[in-house]
Amino acid sequence: MTTTPEYSAVSVAVRVADVRWLSAYFDGASGSRAALRSLLRAEDPRVRHLGVEVLCERAATRPDAESAALLPASIEGPAETALVLARAYERLRAFVRPGAWPRWRAADLPARVRIGWLRAEIVHRPGTALRVEGLGEELYQAVDGIGAADVDDVDTYLRALIGRRDPVLSAAALRVLRAGLHEALLDPERAGEHLVRLLDPAGGRAVVAGALGELAEPWAAVARIADVPVRGLAGEYPAEVLDVAVRHGDLALLRDFAGDAHVPGALRQRATAAIGEFATRGDVGELLRIGGTDPLLSAGSVIAALGALHRRGHFVAVEHAPAVVDLALADHRVSANDVAIVLFTVRDAALRALVDAPAGDPGWPRRVELLVALAGQGAADLPVGAALTARLAMAARPEPFLDGLRELRHEAAEGAVLAELPRAPQAALRAIEAIGGIASVAALREGLGLTEPGGVIAPHLRGVPHDALGVLWHLTQVPEQRRELLDRLDVRDLPGRIAADLGAPASRELALLGAHPDPDEPVEALCRLARNGDAHTLPVIADLLLRVVGGLVASRGEEIAQPVVPAEVVTAIGDLGERLHRRGALRPVCLLDAADPRAARDVLVASIVLDLVDRPDVTDAELAVLLALLVDVAPYRRTKARTHRLLRHRDPHVRKHAIALLVRDAGRAGARVTARGCDRDEDAHREDAEREGRADRTDARALSASLIPLTAAADPQTVRQALRALGHARARWAGEAVGACLDHPVMNIKKTAADALVHTGTPAQVPALLGWLGRRDNPGLRTSLIAALRAILGDAYAAVVVSAAERAQDGRVIALSAEALDGALSARAVGALAARESPLAGPVLRRVARGAFTLSGGTIDELTHRFAAYGIVPPEEPADADEAELRADLATLGHPPARP
Known part of the structure; x- marks a missing residue:
């Protein structure tokens, strides 16, 4: 066998157990397989430990069969080595031959090492390992260290965890489920099925509450969950069940909450208000009945529900107006403006109900507030000012009426307001500020004793002489009367509103200035x-x-x-x-x-x-x-x-x-x-x-x-x-109408609708958004569609897009969906697509290989064997010149001789 200088250097270092030199050489899990094999077969346990560490690091980024072939078949050496070896087996599990795992249960290992091997076995075969392992601290710690990205099949792992019906394992299942969904490792529908199983009380209160919380998330309303059996849990988890009912639009369950006297008041109020988001005009009577049973508790939430119906185009009927008025009168905390909006479409009937009360009714201040708010909606044909004027003289307390007439600017009430000066001088003066004219000037001149020499101030104005003088000064238009008023003023006690207005431009000069403006230079x-x-x-x-x-x-x-x-x-x-x-x-x-x-x-x-x-x-x-x-x-x-x-x-x-x-x-x-002109505190x-x-x-x-x-x-x-x-306006109640505009023939309207859905979209619009995302390649529209989907789905965006694409049969839809996942999938998620032979795997891997896809986590090295499986040439990594030079120096220079 021919040996290279590098291999010879490694062999010498292994023989003399030069761990420092070997650590430098294998830094970054590099080095040849032959060199690594020599470490794993070394006699020195320190060198073998280093070899296992290098193998484990290499498996983290480039798992393959050749690396698996290097795994030691038995557990030898110190506990630290056995623990790292367990991690290496876990990472290379896909390439280890059946039956080739070490018999770690028979070995005498410390608890932490046993936990590491148990973890590796659970990750490798979750169904079998979790079924046979006894409940206890070792199992709990092993499971605690396993995340969604660690297992090959999140669905199988969750099924095994939940099947044990143990609180600790169920809590781990809920944690992994959330992570798996957010990392697109778990299909939303499967996640929904597991959440339903986690509603089992055997899992513990915290798990059941957490599962209900997930079922109330937007993605759960998109997933096609066959049955969400939450009604039976309402007694023990009322708040969480209510959240689920609101998210899924369960109108029957919301009605039950609203009408159940045993439910906490705050939850009844929320349920009642939420009914308006799903009900129709035919439900108005039921809502008013709920409000009538306990107005102080339910009036505000009933008005909120009616407001929600109103903005969705379901308006109250004429026969409902008196009941709505009664609710508003029963609870003064309810915004008068909210009530006026609901009653606007039946404003004539509302007006009749509001003014139908005896003069001594203590509720008139609230009635006036509601009437003014109703008039403020812009109904010019509604005679609110006339109604207040007609009842002013009979009112036990005229102040609310006077304040209402001031707000309405009802000039026809000037005579009636002047008649109230003796009863309520300050409030009447405030009203005169807004509606006063010639008659007010005459009445104030007389009341202030200005109509005859030596006149005295009327008793009702003696407490507010400066206010009356200030109003009179600003309402007086006749120059002679102004001069007369100035002559009667005490310069040592000049009202502030008069002092502020002195020195105004001469009226004759202004009249001349504005008489014939230049028509050719209107700006000047x-x-x-x-x-x-x-x-x-x-x-x-x-x-x-x-x-x-x-x-x-x-x-x-x-x-x-x-x-x-x-x-x-x-x-x-x-x-x-x-x-x-x-x-x-x-x-x-x-x-x-x-x-x-x-x-x-x-x-x-x-x-x-x-x-x-x-x-x-x-x-x-x-x-x-x-x-x-x-x-x-x-x-x-x-x-x-x-x-x-x-x-x-x-x-x-x-x-x-x-x-x-x-x-x-x-x-x-x-x-x-x-x-202004009144003393009002901060x-x-x-x-x-x-x-x-x-x-x-x-x-x-x-x-x-x-x-x-x-x-x-x-x-x-x-x-x-x-x-x-x-x-x-962030009008989420308008999501249906906005979503319908995605079908508009004008592209600019489609894009504007998608932009609006970022703020108005609900889970109900997700199918339409996904449909257009898979059909149109317009860059601007796609950017808006993706933004809307992310705003609605949050961290579950990638999982929902993957699920929709995998159900599609059209290649173009799949390709466009792969493009939409750019930056949303980790290397682990892409690998999971390939492992289950998802139709998305090929398009995504090809985009990754050509640099057109950004991974949200992990590295391309983790996908090397996935590229090979799909016949895709992986991208070439640029050589690290510095590392190559360092490795050559280490091999050439050798190492110090072994110490004796």
């Missing part, structure tokens, strides 16, 4: 007027803004996709709003909606634009520009009620901007309501902000009831904008 004229004007110049400013918009539309060329109002125009109007707010102005009334001068900038811009939007002579093109301007300013809380109708506008550009505007306003906090302002935030989130959900029908519009632009809006 508007900016000049806004820079010097006040509230009286706003009508002219509004006309100029519309002229600017009209000019932009008329001069638009093909190179301008969407005209934009010049920034200096918006800035000028905003400056005027800030200036008016600092001066304490009450007009325009929109300034009352601004929390501070900064907020007043955007509030004034929005209010002027909304007034223009309401004009009947505005063209569709101008309307689109105005709505685009609203999108660019901060959200204003009155926008929704005034622009909601535009979602159904005939012009697609108008619809597009209306959708963008309403979703933007619903998703961000609007301007906070304040009652807690009250904080409550306002929290209430506004809850309302905004509710509005985002409610808008989907209007947006969902638009996903079926004939105009692609409207469909696309509606999809984007639903995605922005």
Whole structure:
């Protein structure tokens, strides 16, 4: 036999037991097989131990029959060597001849070594080993060290573990199941079957609870699990069973939870709310019955369920309105805005139910809150203001009515409000701030003793003289009356709202400035007027803004996709709003909606634009520009009620901007309501902000009831904008409508739908996403489809894609699915595909070989024998020049002579 210098050097080192030199030579499990064989046959136990370690390391990356042939047939030497040998047998188990395993049970081995060999045997033959091994600490420790990637067949291993009906082994099975699913080593359907078996109480409470938790994961709703027998576990695991019922849409089980008085209240509430995600209009009566049995417990969850039905297009009927009102009256914690959204489609019946109460009813403050919220939904035909006005004089407490009239800006109530000044002066003054006019000026002048020389303040205004004077000053439009008021003021006790407004520009000069603006330079004229004007110049400013918009539309060329109002125009109007707010102005009334001068900038811009939007002579093109301007300013809380109708506008550009505007306003906090001129503490302002935030989130959900029908519009632009809006609102309840748009003939709509499903998708849309993933090779669409699937399925993405591809019969579907798994499979998972002869194995291995597939873990070396089995040429690894040089030096230089 011819020997190489390297082999001769190794032989000498083995003979003299130079372990240090040999360790350097075999570093990284390299070296020839002949050299390794000489280590394993060495007389020195230290050298043999090194040989077993090198063999074990080599088996970890390049397991093959030649390496298995080098395995020692018996257990000899120290315990450490026996333990490493067990690991080597485990890694090379696929290539070891039957019956060739050492008789380790007959050997006298320490416990840790026995555990290592037991582990290796379980990994090699899980069914047999787990069936015959007695329960005990050695078995538990052996199983504890086995992961999903360690066994050849996760399904068989799980079956063997669960079959022992032991708590420790069942816990190990649950751990391996999760890992196997996340690493795509276990089919989701098989995982579901094992989870059902783990519901056996013999496995222990923790295992049963964990199995229920997994069954409530999104992937479990996708897997076709034949039967999930969780009803019998509801008594012992109510929270976990409820999670499963919600995930799988088990309406019957949810009803049982909601109606069972023995179930904890919080779980009953959650079950009741969840019913709305799956029920239909025919279930409304049952929900109201549930709420009526214990309103304080169930009112909020019933309203939440009705809200879910509403956004899915299942609205309450007229006959349901009184019961919904009763629930809202019974529990004041329920958001009035939530109730108003549910009642909007039956608003006339709701109005009748809300006002049907005697004057002394203590529930009127709540009734007023609900009425104002109902009016805030944008129903111009609903006479809420008139209803409050008619009942104001009879109210035992007028303050809630006055606050409601202020919020509604119901100017027709001015006389009734003035009549309440003696009973509730402060609340009446707040209402007058919003709706006061000439009659209010006259009443305040008389009450403050200004109508005759030597007049005295009326008793009801003596407690609020500064507030009354401030309101009177800002409502007075007649110059002579203003001068008279100034003459009567005490300069040493000047009301702050009057002091802030002194020094305003002369009204005659402003009238002259706004009389004849230059029609050819509307931008310059508007900016000049806004820079010097006040509230009286706003009508002219509004006309100029519309002229600017009209000019932009008329001069638009093909190179301008969407005209934009010049920034200096918006800035000028905003400056005027800030200036008016600092001066304490009450007009325009929109300034009352601004929390501070900064907020007043955007509030004034929005209010002027909304007034223009309401004009009947505005063209569709101008309307689109105005709505685009609203999108660019901060959200204003009155926008929704005034622009909601535009979602159904005939012009697609108008619809597009209306959708963008309403979703933007619903998703961000609007301007906070304040009652300037009143003493309100920080807690009250904080409550306002929290209430506004809850309302905004509710509005985002409610808008989907209007947006969902638009996903079926004939105009692609409207469909696309509606999809984007639903995605922005994270409307998971709209997943079905969004998913249907994957079938749209326009590719851009398909991609937008897939993008929206990242935020709106549910397990119900997974089959459609998988179907398109296996049919279309459009890169952009595929990126969006994969993102949506990952968002829905999480760590189970790869397992679900593998399962779907393996059920497919079409080669193109399989190839495209293999591409979608790039970066999602480890070398171990790819090897498992090949081991079970999956149709995915060939396409994936070919992509790996040509460098078109990134492994999520492991190395290509682990797949060497898989490439050979499929006739694929593996990629060549670049030679490590430094390692080759070091190895040559070691062989050439030899080693020190053996010590005597």
